[in-house]
Amino acid sequence: MDYEVSRKVWDSQIPVQFTLQAGGPLGDPLPYYTMLPRFTYLALTLPKVLSSFNRRENGETILAEKVHLEVNGAPVKMYIPVGVIYDQLNQKNLESEGILEIHVRTSQPAPLDFQMVSVDSMRAMFCQTVKEADYLKTKAEVTSSLMKEDMPQLWQSVVNNNFDEYWGMIQKLMDPKDGKDFLHVPLRVYVKNQPFKQALITVKHPDGSLRTIGDAVSEILQLSTSSEASTPTSESSATSSSEASSPDDRRLISHGIDVPRHTPLIFAAKNLSYPDNFVHIVIAEAR
């Protein structure tokens, strides 16, 4: 692992605005502005946001169980890193310049495809995702040899934004002592309006040369049945056909930057992963 790169990735932040349409005689509370680390989750931020909204005198107390969150009029996933949500909106779709606008809604019922995630379930989901990543990398050898307090410590480093604690833990997961290559690289690819894609991708080609991140993304998208045909909605089939145009036109976005296609996949796995141990790549169209 590269300390400098990991540190830079860890430190990158995005501006986020939370608004609440409360109605009633008091009107809407002032928006809540914050800078969030890309690696964090809305599930972790929402309690702070609501306590800010609830600080108003005589205002009705807003409970987490009673709200849902929207971005651009669509339900937002509270359990994927906010940096991935930001990259998916892909600059031009952000409502005002460069700011991720999250709307807290109190209307009932919440949309069916919205899932409220408490801090506790977020911790459980995070730990399972780290395990899934390790299953892909080492058949879960590393996580099953970890000490009982290691996983909670990794989670705490995310909750407390503590890089030193994170760095101590993440090396165990990324640079296992036995020095074996990863079997597969935990990589999720996001194409607009489609469910995320993931496949078994090895670090090297059969001839022993290093696979690049560009190769890996092409392989994941090419073999995918849903990006070829049989898409359930007309919307997603329209985007997939334009997306499939030419692999060279694709931009691979992670942590808000264009990742060069020739980046070795193993470098991305070790240095560009989110704390959940997955590399999250958002596909954007060429400028």
Place this chain on the structure above:
Amino acid sequence: MESVASESAPKPKKITVKLKNIGDAPVLKNKKLVVKASDTLASLTKVLRKMLNLTLHDSLFLYIDTTFAPSLDSNFEVLARCYAVKTTGDEVVELQYSTTPAYG
């Protein structure tokens, strides 16, 4: 993998799922299900809750290879590509279910 790439028929791909109970979870009469590749684990969880007659208060956890719980928005295309088990030539996604958290 090869057969998937050459398949050009636009009909939705189906995936066989094999379910096994762990712990005190009730045993299913029908342990095999066929789902659409676009179905998510969340939608299977709903079906399974009905099949097992679980109430709103009961929890349900699904695991791969008795090791980890995939995220609920994983669809079966992803699960088949990453975790399908090939026994008799057919690709099968094997899941274990439990009503209590079983692994880490």
